[in-house]
Each structure stands twice: as C-alpha cells, then as structure tokens.
Amino acid sequence: MTNTINNSILNILLVEDDEVDVMKVQRAFEAGNITNPLYIASNGIEALEMLRGKPGQPAVVPPDRRLILLDLNMPTMNGLRFLQELRADEKIRHTTVVVFATSNAESDKIESYGLNVAGYIHKPTRFEEFVELLVAINNYWTLCQMN
Numbered sequence: 001m002t003n004t005i006n007n008s009i010l011n012i013l014l015v016e017d018d019e020v021d022v023m024k025v026q027r028a029f030e031a032g033n034i035t036n037p038l039y040i041a042s043n044g045i046e047a048l049e050m051l052r053g054k055p056g057q058p059a060v061v062p063p064d065r066r067l068i069l070l071d072l073n074m075p076t077m078n079g080l081r082f083l084q085e086l087r088a089d090e091k092i093r094h095t096t097v098v099v100f101a102t103s104n105a106e107s108d109k110i111e112s113y114g115l116n117v118a119g120y121i122h123k124p125t126r127f128e129e130f131v132e133l134l135v136a137i138n139n140y141w142t143l144c145q146m147n
Helices: 021-030 044-052 079-088 106-114 127-143
Strands: 010-017 038-041 065-072 095-099 118-124
Touching: 021 038, 021 106, 021 127, 038 095, 038 118, 044 079, 044 106, 065 127, 079 095, 079 106, 106 118
Parallel strands: 010 038, 010 065, 065 095, 095 118
Antiparallel strands: none
C-alpha cells in the first residue's frame, strides 16, 4: 500500500534514542512505501528544538501537518517530560502525538493520555507487524484533516 491517499505531506518526527529502533522505523518506511518525510530526534530536548526552531531560524520540522511518534524511555528528557513541555508551549501544544513505546505499563498509558496523546501503541517485535503498524498510522493521519 502506498502513500497516495492524500497529496498533503505529513511531517513525521520520530523521537527515539535507540539507534536500532530508528533504523527499524526507517526500514519500515521503505518497506511500506511511506514517502512522508521522517525527522529524527534522539531525546525530548532535541525534539522541542526541532519543533520550535532556534532564534532567527525556522523549525526543522515544518509547522504544518506534524505527527510525532514518541518513545517514552529516553535520556536527557524522557517522553513524558517532553509531552509536558510540548503541551505547555502555546505555539506547538496542538501537535499530534502518538506514543510508540516498548512500555506497556498502565501508569505510562494513563499519564500519556492525560497529556492528550492521540494514541498509545506498544512497539511490535516482529518486523512485518512493525511495517503494517507504521503504514496504518501513516495512512490514518494522512487522511485526517490536520493543521
């Protein structure tokens, strides 16, 4: 299935510190024919900088039609702290976030949903399921009317 559902580009930011998982997502994008741009941040601080931009410079991730795939367990600034910072920032607070984590802890789910995530998805271990899941996420959010 290709990404021809909508001509609008979906700017996807993967916030993930595990290089193996980053490569897995990149391979899944290729295998699933996902052509939307993928931006990568290794922790919450880097992700916020990519979304906000630096003084006098535009954001690395274009401001329109953003989707964040967020891991929770990261160094420097973990996913839940990132969500708190994101939701507190008036300019980027409405960015759509899907938690994409290895944690299946109920407390992580409750806290994530309390910070207005659009979904909480447990990372599959089999690559085929990983591809199917990313294609489904991409297709769903490409169809949605996002700002």
